[in-house]
Amino acid sequence: MTDNSAVAEQPRPNAFKAIGFMVVSFPLRLVQFVLVVALTLIGIATTIIWVGIPVLFAATQILRWFADVERRWVRTALNTPVPDAERLPAEGNALQRWRVQLTDPTTWRDLAYLMAVFPIGVIEFALGLAAIVLLPIAIWVIPGLGWIHGQLALSLLGPPRAHRLAARASRLQASRARGVDAAEAERRRIERDLHDGAQQRLVSVAMSLGRARTKLDGDAEGLRELIDEAHSDAKLAVSELRDLARGIYPAVLADRGLDAALSAQAAKAPIHVDVTVDVEPRPPAAVETTAYFIVGESLANVAKHSGATEASVRVWRAGDHLDNVVVEVTDNGHGGAELRPGGGLAGLADRAATIDGIITVVSPSGGPTVIRADLPCTW
Numbered sequence: 001m002t003d004n005s006a007v008a009e010q011p012r013p014n015a016f017k018a019i020g021f022m023v024v025s026f027p028l029r030l031v032q033f034v035l036v037v038a039l040t041l042i043g044i045a046t047t048i049i050w051v052g053i054p055v056l057f058a059a060t061q062i063l064r065w066f067a068d069v070e071r072r073w074v075r076t077a078l079n080t081p082v083p084d085a086e087r088l089p090a091e092g093n094a095l096q097r098w099r100v101q102l103t104d105p106t107t108w109r110d111l112a113y114l115m116a117v118f119p120i121g122v123i124e125f126a127l128g129l130a131a132i133v134l135l136p137i138a139i140w141v142i143p144g145l146g147w148i149h150g151q152l153a154l155s156l157l158g159p160p161r162a163h164r165l166a167a168r169a170s171r172l173q174a175s176r177a178r179g180v181d182a183a184e185a186e187r188r189r190i191e192r193d194l195h196d197g198a199q200q201r202l203v204s205v206a207m208s209l210g211r212a213r214t215k216l217d218g219d220a221e222g223l224r225e226l227i228d229e230a231h232s233d234a235k236l237a238v239s240e241l242r243d244l245a246r247g248i249y250p251a252v253l254a255d256r257g258l259d260a261a262l263s264a265q266a267a268k269a270p271i272h273v274d275v276t277v278d279v280e281p282r283p284p285a286a287v288e289t290t291a292y293f294i295v296g297e298s299l300a301n302v303a304k305h306s307g308a309t310e311a312s313v314r315v316w317r318a319g320d321h322l323d324n325v326v327v328e329v330t331d332n333g334h335g336g337a338e339l340r341p342g343g344g345l346a347g348l349a350d351r352a353a354t355i356d357g358i359i360t361v362v363s364p365s366g367g368p369t370v371i372r373a374d375l376p377c378t379w
Contacts, residue, residue, distance in 0.1 A: 012079075012143040012144065012146070012147045013077065013078040013079045013080075013143055013146040013147065013150065014079070014143070015138065015139040015140075015142050015143050017077050017078070017079075017146075018077070018078065018142045018143055018145070018146030019128050019131045019132065019138060019142055020077065020128075021073075021077035021078060021124075021128075021146060021149075022121075022124035022125060022127060022128030022131070022142070022145075022146075023125060023128035023129065023132075025073070025117075025121055025124065025125070026121050026122070026124070026125035026128075028069075028073075029117055029118050029121035029122075030118070030121075032066045032114050032118070033114070033115070033118040035059075035062055035066075036059060036062060036063050036066070036111070036114060036115075039055055039056070039058060039059035039062065040056065040059050042055050043055035043056035043058075043059055044056070053095075056098075057094065057098045060098060060101050060102065060107065063107070063110055063111055063114065064085075064087075064101070064107060064110060066110075066114060067085065067110035067113065067114065067157060068084070068085060070113065070114070070117075070153065070157060071083075071084060071085065071153075071157050074149075074150060074153040074157070077146075078146050078147070078149060078150040078153070079150070080150030080151075080153055080154055081154070082150075082153050082154055082157050082158050083158060083159060085106050085110070085157070086106060086159055087101075087104055087106050087107075088100050088101075088103070088104040088106075109156050109157070110156075110157065112156055113152070113153065113156035113157050116152065116156070117149075117152075120149070120152075124145070124149070127142070127145065128142075252264055253288055253289065253292050254285075257279075257282060257288070258277050258279055258283075258288050258291060258292065258315060259275070259277040259279075261288075261292050262275050262277060262291075262292065262295050262313055262315065263275050265292075265295060265296050265299060266299070266313060269299050269302075269303060269311070270303050271302070271303065271308060271309055271310055271311060272309070272310045272311075273299065273310070273311045273312065273313060274310075274311075274312040274313070275312075275313045276312070276313070276314045276315070276316075277313075277314075277315045277316075278315070278316045278317065279315055279316065279317055279325055280317070283325050283375075283377050284377055286354075286355050287325050287355060287375050287376075287377055290351055290352060290354065290355055290357060290373075290375055291315060291325060291327045291373070291375060293351060294327055294329075294348050294351060294352065294359075294371075294373050295313055295315075295327060295329060297344065297347065297348055297351075298329040298348065298371050299311065299313075299329065301337070301344050301345070302329070302331045302333065302369075305333075305337070306331050306333025306334065306335075306337070306367075306369060307333045307334045308331035308332050308333035308367075308369075309332060310331070310332055311329065311330060311331040311332070312328075312329070312330045312331075313327075313328070313329050314326075314327075314328045314330075315327050315328070318374070323376065323377050323378055324374055324375060324376055324377065325375045325377060326372065326373070326374055326375070327372070327373040327375065328370060328371070328372045328373075329370070329371045329372075330368055330369065330370045330371075331367070331368060331369050332367055332368050333367050333368070333369055334365075334366060334367055335363045335364050335365050335366050335367035335368065335369050336363055336365055337361055337363035337369050337371075338361060338363065339359070339361055345359065345361055345371070348371070348373070352373050352375060355375060355376065356376050357373055357374060357375040357376065358373070358374045359371065359372070359373050360372045360373075360374070
């Protein structure tokens with residue numbers, strides 16, 4: 001049974017980087033294979049006279065070092081999220097540390113990967129040279145081969161599948177907790193807006209009508225003023241209720257979709273905002289709502305804090321099966337934005353977490369600032 005979550009999260013590599021990976025990796029593969037195999041065979045053959053023990057120890061260290069190089073190389077060239085190795089802690093003298101290394105499953109998985117990728121590397125090297133000649137075809141084929149290699153690296157160089165599933169479960173549990181907190185905060189906001197706004201207006205209408213009733217038999221001018229006051233309060237209450245409903249789920253979003261809704265938001269911004277939306281087929285309502293409020297809150301933050309003169313909003317489908325919606329808000333402000341507990345950007349992260357989405361912020365000093373939300377369309 002494969003780890004579908006890990007497979008779904010891995011993007012396909014860039015074609016040119018994948019070709020470079022296949023060509024450049026071959027000399028490294030050759031050196032790795034020759035050194036590890038030669039030292040291991042020499043060490044085993046000379047163990048009887050004790051010379052082999054330091055040779056085998058050296059082979060183990062070189063093996064682990066090569067595997068760490070591979071992790072970084074695969075991450076960079078193939079966009080495969082292979083984490084750093086999780087190794088058993090080793091203490092004591094060299095012999096004791098070596099014994100721990102030999103009992104560490106990660107060491108043996110490192111060895112399995114290095115032995116497997118040498119023959120694979122020969123084939124990839126040939127394909128990489130052929131790809132340079134047949135570039136139009138290679139642009140379509142090579143990323144898929146690079147993706148397959150990335151899966152092999154993730155399986156052998158990454159943490160065991162049980163660890164990956166445990167990490168994913170922990171991440172989902174944390175996102176669910178943040179989602180519950182965000183929903184509770186939203187409920188309290190709605191209660192507060194109802195209590196402080198529309199409810200007070202309606203109470204005022206009731207009181208004005210009550211006073212007007214007492215004047216039915218006499219003061220016509222006073223009666224007219226009270227009715228006018230009640231009428232004005234009633235219109236304000238209707239307006240506040242409409243604004244509150246729009247804050248829960250805007251009508252333009254329900255009727256016309258994200259493109260129209262985000263364009264309406266951009267038109268109200270105090271700076272120029274370009275909007276590009278391409279999300280067909282239409283995403284689920286929860287994704288649309290989350291994207292809408294992320295853009296709205298991001299543009300509000302841009303106007304308040306960034307000093308920007310222009311911004312852009314891009315929303316598109318992503319993923320192998322177009323099963324993610326990506327929202328990206330960019331501004332030309334002074335930068336320096338970051339995710340802080342309790343801050344506005346943390347609120348965006350909590351809102352995205354309600355549907356297992358992820359917020360990424362890149363905001364170097366001097367700008368530009370890019371706020372990106374990756375929102376899954378399936379749960």
